[in-house]
Amino acid sequence: MAPLWKAGAALAALREELSGDVFAPQDPGYDEARAVFNAMIDRRPAVIAQCADADDVVRTVRFARELDLNVAVRGGGHSVAGMAVNDGGVVVDLRRMHAVTVDPAARAARVAGGATMSHLDRATEPYGLATTGGRASTTGVGGFVLGGGTGWLDRCFGLAVDNLLGVELVTADGSRVHASADENPELFWALHGGGGNFGVATALTLRLHELPEFSLALLLYLPEHGPEAVRTYREVIANGPDEAAGGVIYLTGPPEEFVPEHLVGRLVCGVLLTYAGGEDDMRKVAQPLLALPHEAEIVGPMPYADLQCMIDDPPGMRNYWSAEYLAQAPDDFVDVFCARAGSMPVPTGTQHVLFPQGGAIAAGPREYPVPYRDAPWAVHPFGVWEDPADDERCVRWVRDVRADARPWSTGAVYLNFIGDEGDDRVTAGLGTDNTRRLAELKRRYDPDNVFRFNHNITPA
Ligand SMILES: Cc1cc2nc3c(=O)[nH]c(=O)nc-3n(C[C@H](O)[C@H](O)[C@H](O)COP(=O)(O)OP(=O)(O)OC[C@H]3O[C@@H](n4cnc5c(N)ncnc54)[C@H](O)[C@@H]3O)c2cc1C
Numbered sequence: 001m002a003p004l005w006k007a008g009a010a011l012a013a014l015r016e017e018l019s020g021d022v023f024a025p026q027d028p029g030y031d032e033a034r035a036v037f038n039a040m041i042d043r044r045p046a047v048i049a050q051c052a053d054a055d056d057v058v059r060t061v062r063f064a065r066e067l068d069l070n071v072a073v074r075g076g077g078h079s080v081a082g083m084a085v086n087d088g089g090v091v092v093d094l095r096r097m098h099a100v101t102v103d104p105a106a107r108a109a110r111v112a113g114g115a116t117m118s119h120l121d122r123a124t125e126p127y128g129l130a131t132t133g134g135r136a137s138t139t140g141v142g143g144f145v146l147g148g149g150t151g152w153l154d155r156c157f158g159l160a161v162d163n164l165l166g167v168e169l170v171t172a173d174g175s176r177v178h179a180s181a182d183e184n185p186e187l188f189w190a191l192h193g194g195g196g197n198f199g200v201a202t203a204l205t206l207r208l209h210e211l212p213e214f215s216l217a218l219l220l221y222l223p224e225h226g227p228e229a230v231r232t233y234r235e236v237i238a239n240g241p242d243e244a245a246g247g248v249i250y251l252t253g254p255p256e257e258f259v260p261e262h263l264v265g266r267l268v269c270g271v272l273l274t275y276a277g278g279e280d281d282m283r284k285v286a287q288p289l290l291a292l293p294h295e296a297e298i299v300g301p302m303p304y305a306d307l308q309c310m311i312d313d314p315p316g317m318r319n320y321w322s323a324e325y326l327a328q329a330p331d332d333f334v335d336v337f338c339a340r341a342g343s344m345p346v347p348t349g350t351q352h353v354l355f356p357q358g359g360a361i362a363a364g365p366r367e368y369p370v371p372y373r374d375a376p377w378a379v380h381p382f383g384v385w386e387d388p389a390d391d392e393r394c395v396r397w398v399r400d401v402r403a404d405a406r407p408w409s410t411g412a413v414y415l416n417f418i419g420d421e422g423d424d425r426v427t428a429g430l431g432t433d434n435t436r437r438l439a440e441l442k443r444r445y446d447p448d449n450v451f452r453f454n455h456n457i458t459p460a
Contacts, residue, residue, distance in 0.1 A: 007067055011047065014063045020052035020096055033093065034085055036074075037138075038319040040391075041082030045072065048091040054168065054176060054202040057092055057113075061200065062174040064090040065450065071172075072453035073196045076116050076140025080321045080382075081419040083196075083453045084143075092200050094142065102127055107209070108165060113142045113202045120206075121305035129208040130304055132160045137309035145204055147195045147416035147455075148370045150378075152274040152307065153211070155242045155359030159373070161192040162364045163207040169199040172446040176202075190441045192368035193430060195415065196454040197438070198445045213278040214304040216246070217286040219271050220259065220296040226250070226269035226338040230354065232288050233271050234329055234377075240285045242359035246272035250341040250352035258296050265347045268295070269338075274307065313384060317349055320395045321382040323417035324405035325375035329354070333408050337379065340404050345394050349384030352401065369434035371412040379405040380417050415455040426455045436460070 015022045023030045024047055033048045046069060049060040064071045067090075074084035074093045085091055094114025100123035101110045107129065111120055118137035124130050132153045134144045146167075149160020157163060166180035167188065177199075179188040190198055221229045230248050237244060249270040253263035271289055275282035279301045283290070290299070302310075326333065341352050355378045362374060372378070381401035383394035415429035427435045439460035442449070447459050 010063055010067055014047070014049065014059065017059055018049060018051070018056050020050040020056050023048040023050070034091070036077040036079070036082050036084050037315050038080055038082055039316050040318045040320070041085065043082060043085040043087045045086055045091045046088050048093050050093045050096055052096050054170065057094075057170045057200050057202055058174050058176065060090060060092050061170055061172070061450075065172070065174065070452060071450050073142075073200050073451065075114055075142035076138055076144075078136075078139045079143060080319050086453050089453075094140075094200070094202075097202065100124075102129065102208070104129065107207060109206050109208055111141050111204050111206060113200065113204070115141045117141060117144070117308060118305075121308050124208055125303065125305045127208075128210060128212045130211040131163050131206050131208050132157045133308065135308070136312050138312060138315075141204065142201050143196065144416065145206070146191055146193075146201060148193050148414055149416070150355070150357075150361070150414065152245050152304070153209075153276060154361050155245045155356065156276045157209050158360040158364045159370060160206070161368055161370060162360070164192060164204060165207055166205040167191050167201050168203040169201055171199040172448065172450040186441060187445065189368065190438055193370045193434075194438050194441075194457060196451055197442055197457045199451065211276060211304055213301065214307070215275045215277065215279040215282040215301045216298070216307060217273045217282065217289060218298040219289055219292075219294045220253070220263060221269040221271065221292065221294050223250070223267050223269055223338075223341060225293060226341060227334055229269055229271050229289070229292055230334045230338060231331065232292060233273070234334070236273065236285060236288055237356040237358070243276040243281070244273060244285050245276075245356060245359075246274040247356065248354040250344060252347040252349070258298055260296055263295055267341060267344060267346045269341070313349060317384050317386055318388065318391065318394070319382065319384055320398050321380070321417060321419060322398050322402045322421070323378055323380045323413055324402055324409040325372040325412050325414065326377040326379065326405065326408045327375065327410045328408060329377040330408075333405070336404050340401055343397060343400070345383070345385065345390060345397055348386070348390065348394065350394060350397070351382050351384065353380040353382070354378070355380060369430040369438060370414075371429070371431035371434070372410070372414045375410045375412065378414065378417070426457070429455060430457070
């Protein structure tokens, strides 16, 4: 730890040199600056640097190194474990760096490191272009992509990392490097799942795809019809084209216009069939689901970017999430999955989700550290609630879901869907051989583990 006089002088210099703002605990705005999506996280960094550009990031990393402080990187602040903030360290806050530049001819977008999904989707939409994004508009593109990235378009366009063309990075010694298939290819490989372990991504270049039309069927079923709805959805996906995606979501019926009174505040089984194409084709695929008795529906065309912000979770809630990736989802699994919905804490914001994979995810490049690629289904329970008195029952329910799913699990997991579940789960999220290779690269790029507020890879 640096002596106080040195820390004070360095902080004053940082305030002077940075184009963006700097917050220390005594500054007005500090509490707002340290708040993240998950209200269970309450950490007090020594310094939060709201960087305005890549030079600010370099200065902030060098400042942290000079004072021997650890660095947390904040993009959208959505990490459920609160990895965007630390206690007593430096936060490189990228939220001001959110520009997205679309090159329609090259079918590519350069996305600044602090942009959210909504910045990306709204920038590409006017060109009829899109790429795999997360399912909430406020998630940071940086954390999402570097961790793998799944969303409504992944069965069509692959994981987000499959669309990564280049990364502009500030490394632990404050250097700026570019990683792509041609430049620093080993580092580029590591950024396909290795998250924020290797530095601060000040910009990412992503491949875009044509998406002229998008449509969906969102259907709500009574819980007693859940098993039939889930089995039907499973068959629709198994027999349908890669354009079809979505998921099964048990949730508390929300007070929305399309939800009838008798479902509001009660457990409902929702099936969302998203379709990267027009309504007529979508209806043909969704027909078996539409034929089942359901209580509410939204069926028709919808701009993709609109769906992206339709189910945004509000900030300020308490969150605990986990996930298991399944080798298969046979009927006995479906029965267990649906039965567990019966003990879901209701009414809360908690959701019990089954996502399909397959399609372009399964057909994607084999070499990256994303070992969950081959699993056809993912169970993703997320506990979302308001009252701290519910902490224990909500966390327990999420753990119960995981325990239920384990007999069908491949053992691999997508790290962006889980909190801090220990080193073995990090290895499960990267693959054993990949973890070794990543640890060697971590030693090369961050031997002191300055970037440790992530699903951490210990330097070899
Ligand atoms: C409401 C909600 C919905 C979600 N939906 C999806 C979904 O549909 N699909 C999906 O795949 N995931 C989803 N996620 C998970 C999400 O992808 C991860 O939480 C992801 O890490 C969030 O990135 P962030 O930048 O918002 O978070 P942060 O908390 O800011 O960062 C998360 C991690 O990434 C690192 N990081 C962030 N930006 C950078 C950067 N520019 N350079 C280097 N490191 C960086 C941070 O240091 C931290 O370790 C969702 C999360 C939430 C809260």
